[in-house]
Amino acid sequence: MINKSELLEYFLLEAEDHINALENGISELHASSEKSNIIEELFRVSHTLKGSAALVKLNITSTIAHKMEDILEALMNNKIEVNSLIVESLSYMLDGIKALIYNVSRGLDEYLETNQNIMQRADEILKKEKSDTTIFETKAPENLSGLISQEIKDSKTYESAQVINTSKPAIENISKKLDKIREESDFFVGNFVKVDAQKIEDMLNLIGEVTIKKNYLLQKAKNVFDTSDEIFFTGRKLINEVNEFAERNAYALPDNIKYIDHLLSEFGELEFDRYDQLNLFSRKLQEITNDMAESLRELNSFFEIFGDNLKSMDSMIKILKANLTDSRMVDIGILFQRFVKPVREVAKKHNKKVELRILGGLTKIDRVIFERLFSPLMHLIMNAISHGIESAEIRLQKNKKAVGAITLSAKKEGGLAVIEVTDDGKGIDTELIYREAFKQGLLNANDKPSQEELLQLIFIPGFSTSVITDMTSGRGMGMSAVRRMIAGINGILEVSTETGICTTFRIKVPLSLAISNVLLFRCGSPEFVIPSNFIEEVMQSTSIANKGTIEYRGKKIVIVELSEILGIPTISDTTDKYIIICNVSDKKVGLIVDDVIGQEETIIKTMHGFLEGLQIYSGTTISGDGNIRFVLNPVNIFESQFKPVTTIHTIFKDSNKKSILIVDDSISVRKYATLFFESKNFKVYSASNGVEGLNILYDKPVDLVITDLEIPVMHGYELINRIKSSTELQDIPIVVLTSRSGEKHREKAIALGAQDYLVKPFDEKSLLNILRKYLNPSIA
Amino acid sequence: MSKDDETKEISYCVFRVGEKEFLLPTSVIREVIDIVKIFPVPGSPEYVYGAIPVRGKIVPAIDLSKIYPIETPIYNDAKLIIVDIKNENIGFLSEIAPFFVSFDPEIVIEDVIDIKTFFETYSIKQPR
Numbered sequence: 001m002i003n004k005s006e007l008l009e010y011f012l013l014e015a016e017d018h019i020n021a022l023e024n025g026i027s028e029l030h031a032s033s034e035k036s037n038i039i040e041e042l043f044r045v046s047h048t049l050k051g052s053a054a055l056v057k058l059n060i061t062s063t064i065a066h067k068m069e070d071i072l073e074a075l076m077n078n079k080i081e082v083n084s085l086i087v088e089s090l091s092y093m094l095d096g097i098k099a100l101i102y103n104v105s106r107g108l109d110e111y112l113e114t115n116q117n118i119m120q121r122a123d124e125i126l127k128k129e130k131s132d133t134t135i136f137e138t139k140a141p142e143n144l145s146g147l148i149s150q151e152i153k154d155s156k157t158y159e160s161a162q163v164i165n166t167s168k169p170a171i172e173n174i175s176k177k178l179d180k181i182r183e184e185s186d187f188f189v190g191n192f193v194k195v196d197a198q199k200i201e202d203m204l205n206l207i208g209e210v211t212i213k214k215n216y217l218l219q220k221a222k223n224v225f226d227t228s229d230e231i232f233f234t235g236r237k238l239i240n241e242v243n244e245f246a247e248r249n250a251y252a253l254p255d256n257i258k259y260i261d262h263l264l265s266e267f268g269e270l271e272f273d274r275y276d277q278l279n280l281f282s283r284k285l286q287e288i289t290n291d292m293a294e295s296l297r298e299l300n301s302f303f304e305i306f307g308d309n310l311k312s313m314d315s316m317i318k319i320l321k322a323n324l325t326d327s328r329m330v331d332i333g334i335l336f337q338r339f340v341k342p343v344r345e346v347a348k349k350h351n352k353k354v355e356l357r358i359l360g361g362l363t364k365i366d367r368v369i370f371e372r373l374f375s376p377l378m379h380l381i382m383n384a385i386s387h388g389i390e391s392a393e394i395r396l397q398k399n400k401k402a403v404g405a406i407t408l409s410a411k412k413e414g415g416l417a418v419i420e421v422t423d424d425g426k427g428i429d430t431e432l433i434y435r436e437a438f439k440q441g442l443l444n445a446n447d448k449p450s451q452e453e454l455l456q457l458i459f460i461p462g463f464s465t466s467v468i469t470d471m472t473s474g475r476g477m478g479m480s481a482v483r484r485m486i487a488g489i490n491g492i493l494e495v496s497t498e499t500g501i502c503t504t505f506r507i508k509v510p511l512s513l514a515i516s517n518v519l520l521f522r523c524g525s526p527e528f529v530i531p532s533n534f535i536e537e538v539m540q541s542t543s544i545a546n547k548g549t550i551e552y553r554g555k556k557i558v559i560v561e562l563s564e565i566l567g568i569p570t571i572s573d574t575t576d577k578y579i580i581i582c583n584v585s586d587k588k589v590g591l592i593v594d595d596v597i598g599q600e601e602t603i604i605k606t607m608h609g610f611l612e613g614l615q616i617y618s619g620t621t622i623s624g625d626g627n628i629r630f631v632l633n634p635v636n637i638f639e640s641q642f643k644p645v646t647t648i649h650t651i652f653k654d655s656n657k658k659s660i661l662i663v664d665d666s667i668s669v670r671k672y673a674t675l676f677f678e679s680k681n682f683k684v685y686s687a688s689n690g691v692e693g694l695n696i697l698y699d700k701p702v703d704l705v706i707t708d709l710e711i712p713v714m715h716g717y718e719l720i721n722r723i724k725s726s727t728e729l730q731d732i733p734i735v736v737l738t739s740r741s742g743e744k745h746r747e748k749a750i751a752l753g754a755q756d757y758l759v760k761p762f763d764e765k766s767l768l769n770i771l772r773k774y775l776n777p778s779i780a
Numbered sequence: 781m782s783k784d785d786e787t788k789e790i791s792y793c794v795f796r797v798g799e800k801e802f803l804l805p806t807s808v809i810r811e812v813i814d815i816v817k818i819f820p821v822p823g824s825p826e827y828v829y830g831a832i833p834v835r836g837k838i839v840p841a842i843d844l845s846k847i848y849p850i851e852t853p854i855y856n857d858a859k860l861i862i863v864d865i866k867n868e869n870i871g872f873l874s875e876i877a878p879f880f881v882s883f884d885p886e887i888v889i890e891d892v893i894d895i896k897t898f899f900e901t902y903s904i905k906q907p908r
Contacts, residue, residue, distance in 0.1 A: 209836035526820055566822035608831075609868040610840050613904030614823050622833045628819040 008104070011056045013194060015101050018049045019094065020334060022068075026091050027340040035082055042090075043072040049097070058110050061100045067122035068093050080128065089121050091341060197367055200328050207321050208603040208622075214310075214317055216625055221310055228303050230667050230688070235296045239289045246282040325512045330370045332410045332417070333361020338374065339381055343406065346385050353392050353402055354385055359409035365417050366512040368606070369489050373419070373509070376485040376493075380421040380505050381406060388425030388503050398500070400424065412511065416533060419507040428497040430454040455495050456587050459483050487635030488618055490516070490531045490604075492583060508533070516604050518621070519580065520629070522595040524568035527629045529602065529621060534634050536581040536588055538596055550590055552581060558638070559590030565616070565637060582634040589638050604631055658775045659683035659700065663693035663707040663719065664737070669760075673706065676767060682775070690714025694722055697729055704774050709738040709745065717752060724753035733774045737762060789882040792892065795861055795874030797843070798850035802872070803881075803892045808863045812878055813871075815841070815858050824904060829873055832860060839871045847902070865899050 025042040032038060050065035068090060074080045096118045100110055112118075336358045347354035365373075389395075389404035396402055407422045433454045437443045442457065458479045486493045491509035510516060510533060518529035519538070550559045559579060563569070580591045604619040611617070618633040660682050662673045670686040677684045685700055687693035689712040696702065705723065709716035716736065723729045735756040736749045746757045755774070758766055791806040818830035818841060827846035832839050841860055845853050853875050860871040861878055872893075883889055 205836065212836060526822060568820075568822050605838070608838050608840060609866055610870050610899065610903045611821060611824060611828070611831075614821070616823055620831075620838050622836060622838070626817070626833050628831050628833050628838055630821070 008056050009196075011052055011058075012101065012105050013196065014052060015049065018045050019098055019101070020337075021045045022049075022094050023091075023341075024337055026087060026094060027337065029082060029090075030084070030087050030344075036076070039072055039075050039082075043069060043076055046072060058100070058104060060110050060112060060115055061097055061104075064093050064097050064100075064115075064118060064122075067119065067126075071122060071125055074126065080125070086125060089125055093118050093122060195327070197328070200324060204321075204324055204328070204603075205605075207317070207324060208605070211317060211321065211603060212622055212626070214314060215623075218310060218314065219625065221307060225303055225307065227667075228300060232296050232300055234667060235292060239293050242282075242285050242289045246286040321515060325366070325515060326364075328367045329364035329512070330367050331361060332363045332365050332370065332373075332419070333358065335370055335373060335377070336361055336408045336410075339378065339408065342378065343381060343385065346382060347389075350386055351391060352385060352389050352404060354389055354404045354406060356381075357405055357407040359407060360411045363410040363412055363417060364511070365410075365509070369417075369491075369509055369512075372485070372489050373507070376482045376507070377408070377419070377421065379482045379485075381408075384421060384423035384425065384503070388423035388427075390426055413508075415511055415517070416508050417511050419509070420504055421507075422502055422504040424502050427499040427501060427503050428455065428458070428495070429499065430497075433457050455497065458495070459493075484615070484636060487633050488615075490533065490618055490631075490633075492534070492635075515601060517599060518602050518604070518631070519599055520597040521578065521580065521593045522597060523562045523566065523593045526568065527597070527623070527627060528562075528593075528632050529629050530580065530582065530591075530632050530634060531604070531618075532599060534582045534584075536583050539579045539581065541577050541579045541592065550579065552588060552590070555588075557581070557588050557590055559592055560638070561592045562632075562637075563592075563594070584635045584638055589634065591632075591634065591637070657681060657683045658703040659685060660704045660706060660775075661685045661687065661693060661696055661700075661702045663687045663690065663705065663711060663716070665689065665708065665711045669708070669737075673767070676764065677771075680768075680771060682771075688712070690716065690719040690722075693719055697723065697732070702732055704770075705732055705734045706737050706770075707734065709736060709740060709749070717748060720749065720752040720754050735770050735774070788885060790885050791880055791882045792889070793861060793878045793880055795859070795872065795878040796876045797845050797848075797872075797874060798853040800844075800848060800850050801891065802844060803889060804861065804863060804872070804895065805892065806880060808865070808895050810862045810864050810869060813860050813862065815855075815860050815873075825902075827902065828904075829855075832871065834862065834869070837869060839869045841871045841873050842902070843873050863895050865895050870899070 022042060022045055025038050025045070029035060029038050029042070046065050046068040050062050050069055053059075053062035053065060071080075071086065071090065075082060075086070080086065096112055096114060099114075100112050103112075104110055340356055343354055343356045384406050389406070390398070390400075392402040395404065405424050407420070409422070410417060410419045412418075430451055434443065434449070437454070437457050438445075442460070443449060460480065483493045486507055486509070489509050491507055494506040494508070495504070496506070497503040510531065517532040519532055519535055520527060520529050522528070548559065549556045577592050577594055578596045580593060580596070582589050582591060602621045602623075604621050606619050607614070607617055608620070615636045616633055617630045618636075619631040621629050621631060623629060660677050662670055662677075662684060663686070664670050664673070665688050667688070670688070674684045674686055685696045685702065687696055690707075691713045693705070693707065694714070697705070705719075707716050707719055711719075714722075716738070720734055720736075723732060723734060730753075733755045734753065735758060736746075736754045737758045737760065738745065739760040741759045749757055756770060758770070792803040793806050793809050793812075794801055794803055796802070813832075813834065815832060818832050821828050821831050821840065824840075825846075827843050829841045829843040832841055839860070839862055843853075843855075844850065853873075855873055855875065857875075859874045859877050861874055862869050862871045
């Protein structure tokens with residue numbers, strides 16, 4: 001038996017399409033001159049909707065759809081004519097269906113308050129049809145073609161007349177066409193498969209996880225490759241050593257063998273090869289090392305293949321990710337269509353004539369962005385109608401067309417979608433803004449703000465609202481809210497205006513939210529990212545002389561310390577911080593952070609539902625090694641009514657760990673020490689020579705150095721000397737770990753500044769003592 | 781008591797913060813994990829102890845001692861009890877490995893966290 005809820009799910013999937021089709025059709029019906037095709041299509045869709053709604057026992061939906069079908073049928077048979085009343089009624093009915101299906105999709109009952117009203121309206125229209133036809137019927141009973149020819153006389157266009165003239169064949173034609181369409185839709189299942197958006201979302205999430213794991217593997221593999229190189233290298237050294245040894249000893253013939261083996265006593269030294277224990281041992285050793293060399297070669301070639309495969313997997317995952325993201329892309333035109341009706345309604349309310357033009361509807365954007373663009377766009381469009389476009393009389397006075405135009409356009413620019421809302425209204429009066437800003441104390445008498453700077457003021461939260469209450473001509477109701485919504489999808493909102501001619505709002509959003517290029521940086525111990533499209537430039541701040549502002553490209557811009565906003569204690573002092581210059585709608589601002597790590601491609605996930613209210617973030621990412629990084633939203637940081645309540649807790653084990661650097665050319669010493677220290681919960685860095693060690697010291701925070709004396713490239717004494725003569729590093733305690741037990745060696749090391757001197761072989765106890773002494777007295 | 785009655789008992793997960801024990805219906809629990817690494821959520825209220833990545837998803841870790849009057853707990857060996865709520869996961873810190881108990885549905889049990897109400901009350905709201 002078919003599961004009912006499953007059936008319902010399919011219906012909901014299907015219904016969405018039908019509703020969209022109906023919506024498009026109805027809005028076209030209003031505008032288009034070629035109506036008959038549209039009516040046919042609408043009839044077909046409502047018929048299907050009726051059927052499938054009945055199948056899942058959604059009776060009200062089915063009934064409304066049925067009524068729609070009746071009206072459309074009447075239209076199709078020319079029993080009634082298209083007029084604005086009918087169009088309005090149809091969209092009214094569609095609204096009802098939408099509400100019903102919305103309820104059902106949320107698991108509620110199929111219930112509609114306005115149901116009676118809808119039915120009434122539909123019946124009224126249909127009644128009219130009947131009365132009309134009855135009139136005609138009395139005139140020309142049983143003669144439909146007579147009725148039609150009557151209409152031909154009225155009709156002015158010859159073309160339509162012709163169509164109707166051949167009425168019977170035409171109707172047959174239509175029904176044939178309908179059959180054909182039905183047939184096609186029945187058999188056309190080839191190239192497309194419908195997928196629940198949630199499924200794609202899930203797949204993207206999985207891909208995200210795969211990517212994270214893959215990155216981690218790549219990172220780890222690199223370490224393994226290094227180790228394997230090292231093993232191979234030391235292995236070779238060992239083999240050579242053994243070979244030499246074996247060569248020297250394989251054929252030596254000590255005297256004693258001669259006497260032991262009587263059987264061979266008659267052979268001379270060069271006449272028969274004889275072996276003693278040493279010879280045998282050395283031969284055995286040689287065999288083993290040869291085996292080992294063979295295995296090492298195999299291991300090495302495995303790692304090569306492994307590395308190659310990992311790389312090709314890497315690129316395949318990238319392609320897969322791109323394809324999946326693509327499959328979630330939607331034509332923005334569908335979104336634009338949704339504004340047709342509201343524009344009509346609101347324009348009517350304001351007694352204005354407005355036409356909506358749509359350009360670039362085929363631009364594809366991520367479904368997530370698609371959904372979240374609706375309300376900001378709605379806001380902008382409503383503003384344009386109520387404040388931008390003038391009334392018809394004024395427009396005519398100004399030599400403009402009586403009908404105002406709002407243009408919605410979309411285009412792709414690199415990884416960004418640029419969406420513009422332009423109205424040909426009166427533009428934004430910057431004079432008024434200036435006066436208002438002055439009145440509110442946002443500007444001083446001496447300030448000579450540029451046009452651009454004045455426009456920026458409409459984004460200030462308190463300002464914009466008061467403008468709207470004071471001046472009906474003002475624009476900018478909730479402009480700060482709009483900007484915040486756009487920022488939520490990592491977008492930027494810009495505005496430009498020409499007084500008396502037009503106003504344009506430009507939204508730049510990434511095409512996809514799933515994969516983004518981000519800048520990775522640190523503030524205190526936590527890492528954060530900012531989407532790259534917000535970033536203008538990253539500067540090193542040698543000195544931040546003027547706290548609060550900075551001169552940037554000849555303009556003063558505001559800078560803030562991120563750690564102060566977030567309430568994070570920072571590590572470094574102000575001398576070597578970075579300033580990230582961000583683009584926050586037209587204006588630029590600077591963010592001071594501790595350390596900039598680099599750029600990377602990452603998967604940004606929407607904010608966790610529990611933390612959604614933290615508006616300074618627009619999402620999260622997880623790094624390859626499993627670190628959480630929050631995605632900062634620069635727009636909201638700088639618009640901060642935000643008061644931090646940060647507390648950073650201390651089972652942040654990783655950052656609290658003290659770290660040890662071990663410098664030794666022997667891999668086994670390094671491995672042993674690393675394992676040992678890690679088991680005691682320390683972070684361990686290791687280096688095989690002095691220079692490598694020194695580099696790590698400059699790069700990472702290290703609390704203790706343990707070094708050998710005889711190490712390649714830079715020997716231990718020099719390393720100690722360098723550390724102790726560096727102002728930055730001199731406080732780090734150094735422990736020497738060497739096989740040289742002589743006093744001379746010890747004294748030199750201590751003289752250079754080493755704190756302790758351990759002689760190999762060392763044991764755990766002595767290492768523990770060192771840890772206790774220099775790092776943590778409480779270690780067991 | 782017959783066997784049928786037993787099956788009707790409701791199972792709870794008991795965990796501890798400071799001196800106080802809390803209960804969660806077993807049905808909402810997804811898993812219990814050891815905490816290895818916890819990340820701060822700068823800007824969040826005190827009761828959000830941090831966030832933990834679990835299989836590619838982020839789970840906020842809640843410290844109930846900042847909501848109820850409890851002495852400061854020691855979370856050195858803390859467990860995180862992860863629950864399902866509204867297609868998301870949140871976690872409660874516990875000082876002990878939680879254990880499970882069952883009660884007759886007739887018995888009124890205190891200190892049960894109603895996870896839905898909790899989410900609605902304590903999820904971070906947008907500033908007005």
